[in-house]
Amino acid sequence: MDRHLLPEELEQLLDGDIGADIVPLEAHVRGCSRCQAELNQGRRIIEAVEHAPPLDPSPLFAIHVMTQVHVRVPWRVSARDAIERWAERLTPRSRPMRVLAGAGALATATVLSAGCAWLLTHFNAALFVARLVATRVGSSAVVVGHGVATTLLGGAGPQAALVALVGALVAAVILRSVVAVARRQRPLA
Amino acid sequence: MYRLLELTNLPDADVVALAQQGREVAFRELLRRYQRPVFSLVYRMVRDRETAEELAQDTFVKVLSHIDQYSPEFKLSSWLFKIANNVAIDHLRKGRLATVSMSGNPEEGKSFDVAAHSPSALDALEAREIGSSIERAIGALRPEYRACILMRHVEGRSYEEIAATLDLPMGTVKTYIHRARNELRKLLEPDRKS
Numbered sequence: 060m061d062r063h064l065l066p067e068e069l070e071q072l073l074d075g076d077i078g079a080d081i082v083p084l085e086a087h088v089r090g091c092s093r094c095q096a097e098l099n100q101g102r103r104i105i106e107a108v109e110h111a112p113p114l115d116p117s118p119l120f121a122i123h124v125m126t127q128v129h130v131r132v133p134w135r136v137s138a139r140d141a142i143e144r145w146a147e148r149l150t151p152r153s154r155p156m157r158v159l160a161g162a163g164a165l166a167t168a169t170v171l172s173a174g175c176a177w178l179l180t181h182f183n184a185a186l187f188v189a190r191l192v193a194t195r196v197g198s199s200a201v202v203v204g205h206g207v208a209t210t211l212l213g214g215a216g217p218q219a220a221l222v223a224l225v226g227a228l229v230a231a232v233i234l235r236s237v238v239a240v241a242r243r244q245r246p247l248a
Numbered sequence: 249m250y251r252l253l254e255l256t257n258l259p260d261a262d263v264v265a266l267a268q269q270g271r272e273v274a275f276r277e278l279l280r281r282y283q284r285p286v287f288s289l290v291y292r293m294v295r296d297r298e299t300a301e302e303l304a305q306d307t308f309v310k311v312l313s314h315i316d317q318y319s320p321e322f323k324l325s326s327w328l329f330k331i332a333n334n335v336a337i338d339h340l341r342k343g344r345l346a347t348v349s350m351s352g353n354p355e356e357g358k359s360f361d362v363a364a365h366s367p368s369a370l371d372a373l374e375a376r377e378i379g380s381s382i383e384r385a386i387g388a389l390r391p392e393y394r395a396c397i398l399m400r401h402v403e404g405r406s407y408e409e410i411a412a413t414l415d416l417p418m419g420t421v422k423t424y425i426h427r428a429r430n431e432l433r434k435l436l437e438p439d440r441k442s
Contacts, residue, residue: 070426107382108401116287132270
């Protein structure tokens with residue numbers, strides 16, 4: 060190379076680029092004191108910027124931020140936390156009580172397992188009983204619901220109640236979709 | 249329940265997931281990790297400590313208030329720095345007030361300068377923090393160059409990350425950084441010679 064390095068060629072060396080086009084540049088720098096001096100100056104500047112000390116905000120910075128942020132807890136997380144706190148309160152502290160609680164849980168599990176085993180061995184009988192109960196409960200629910208709707212809304216009550224229920228479900232689905240789309244589109248900054 | 253110490257070794261994505269569940273300790277961990285680099289960037293951009301505190305707080309309030317919208321396919325740090333840079337650039341643009349001559353002569357228009365005031369303890373602190381020759385040289389760069397060179401050589405981001413964070417083509421980022429280095433060289437040349 061019979062010329063000095065161009066500024067963009069020096070920048071390539073400072074960036075640490077590698078490749079076939081870098082080899083002649085490096086070779087030139089090795090033999091040219093002026094380009095070597097320019098390269099060293101560039102490296103010193105980069106080092107100075109890299110070693111610029113970090114700057115700390117005030118000690119109350121985090122507190123000021125947290126007072127302005129509203130922490131939203133999703134309902135399912137609140138429910139889970141409540142169940143965990145409840146389970147923690149119910150768990151006995153002393154070892155003898157934990158042993159007793161464990162024995163009780165084992166006994167309950169044994170009874171339930173025996174019940175399930177009986178059901179499996181007497182499947183037809185269990186199915187018959189389940190169908191009978193479901194039919195009776197279902198019939199009673201329809202009769203009670205029909206009576207309530209007729210009392211409250213008159214002759215066309217049951218139909219109106221059904222239409223209102225379907226309408227409310229559809230509205231809830233549409234509203235949820237609209238809210239989800241609006242949230243995705245809201246600009247942050 | 250989580251404690252702050254237990255979150256120290258978790259990756260950002262996991263801490264964000266906890267923050268999205270409303271865990272306040274996760275919010276504090278994100279603040280602990282990024283308050284210094286974000287504040288450093290904003291302070292070096294706007295060159296005023298009080299303003300930098302406010303703008304850095306605004307950055308975190310925006311990010312943490314919308315943490316439920318964060319998508320883990322992007323780096324949290326890129327999102328943070330993007331907002332911090334935008335907030336700083338917006339402030340610098342608003343701060344460039346121009347006065348117009350009463351006679352309407354455009355050549356008499358000049359930039360508005362804040363009147364000099366006697367130095368305070370805050371000024372002394374700022375002078376110590378950003379008064380060195382390299383800091384003054386960085387402060388003299390154009391805001392676009394300044395942001396790129398700070399992210400490259402102070403935060404150690406790659407060109408690709410800077411391009412993604414600032415929404416710039418990679419070629420533009422390289423050009424800005426090369427020009428910034430050139431300008432720093434010229435600005436620091438008198439110091440070197442003396």
